[in-house]
Amino acid sequence: MLHVIKQSRWLLAVFITLFASLAFGHGMSDAEKQLIIEGGNLRYIWIGATHMLSGYDHLAFVFGIIFFLTKFKDIVKYITAFTVGHSITLIYATFNAIQINYFLIDAIIALSVCYIAFHNLDGFKKYLNVKAPNMLAMIFSLGLIHGLGLSTRLQQLPLNEDQLLMNIISFNVGIEIGQISALALMLVLIAAFRKSHHFPTFSKISNYFLILVGAFLFLMQMHGYEHSANADEFVVSTKPVQQQASLEPVQQADWKDEISITIPARGEKEYKLQLAKGAMLEYAWKTDKGGLFFDFHGEPKGDTTGYFKSFKKGTESRVSGRLTTTFEGTHGWYWKNNNASAVVITLKVAGEYQLLNLENSKKTPSAQIPNKPTRDTID
Helix, strand or coil, X not given: CXXXXXXXXXXXXXXXXXXXXXXXXXXXXXXXXXXXXXXXXXXXXXXXXXXXXXXXXXXXXXXXXXXXXXXXXXXXXXXXXXXXXXXXXXXXXXXXXXXXXXXXXXHHHHHHHHHHHHHHCCHHHHCXXXXXXXXXXXXXXXXXXXXXXXXXXXXXXXXXXXXXXXXHHHHHHHHHHHHHHHHHHHHHHHHHHHCCCCHHHHHHHHHHHHHHHHHHHHHHHHHHHHHHXXXXXXXXXXXXXXXXXXXXXXXXXXXXXXXXXXXXXXXEEEEEEEEXXXXXXXXXXXXXXXXXXXXXXEEECCCXXXXXXXXXXXXXXXXXXXXXXXXXXXXXXXXXXXXXXXXXXXXXXXXXXEECCCCCCCCCCCCECCCCCCCCECC
């Protein structure tokens, strides 16, 4: 066994590199998110390609598919089934704003890695004494699930409604470019190593390793799902850039104002407060369904250039925190709803501020100052 590993150390190195960060297979960096928010279709293609190349759970599944395929037509047939499957759900789910908890869908994707490796080891016959399901049909079906995973991540971003379909298609084109690039490298490595008489032994090691990786990923994603399903026990807080921030949650009895804000389907709104320099603001907001893209930011008083400073942006269903300002001006939140239905936000605030916007407030503020809208400001 050690002799086999020593002889194949170069391929094992690829395996280790490939799976070192498997737990982050679907994630997007802040830089990628900013590019896809600002960019056109070419940037969507680029982000799709780089996302697939870092989507190691997808690549692990593809690696399992081609492991024992030697004929070009078979490789094309099975990879096409996977491609068609994930393309259908990626486009359909994103266009129709169908969202699934990304931890849960990633957990199922992790199990698909286990499945393909178990099939490669002839596990159905050896261990279950049953005939294995049709491989082509299963790859297509599992491709549908992988597409939901890609769609769920894509929907975390504020997509351009006017070019929504083209943005989705461009992202999918990038996904396929990334997949083809990775597939070409895999085929070269496997073809070279297949000539070795150690290949049968190494193939067993590799597929058992895939099962272990899939199981590890499944446990990691289910742990994340438990956090998201019991969000009250795991408070998400924002930490403003270059501002003092305390992440302790605020007690309900301390809230000064509670505001209900409705964001229409595929719509956006902004809510602002007026704060003096050095003022303290405690806040918490949550949605009644799913996550929204948000940008928590401030605009200095008297500025006429359109400058604003972002403290935190992302996609969440609830956020809380404490902010001490470093400049006088308006501070607040911008929300973008990519869902096909309206979302209601409950915003609670306390501290030294004046409300600039008010909608369905449960408490009448002592002062209300008119504000010129910058996006779609709440009246």
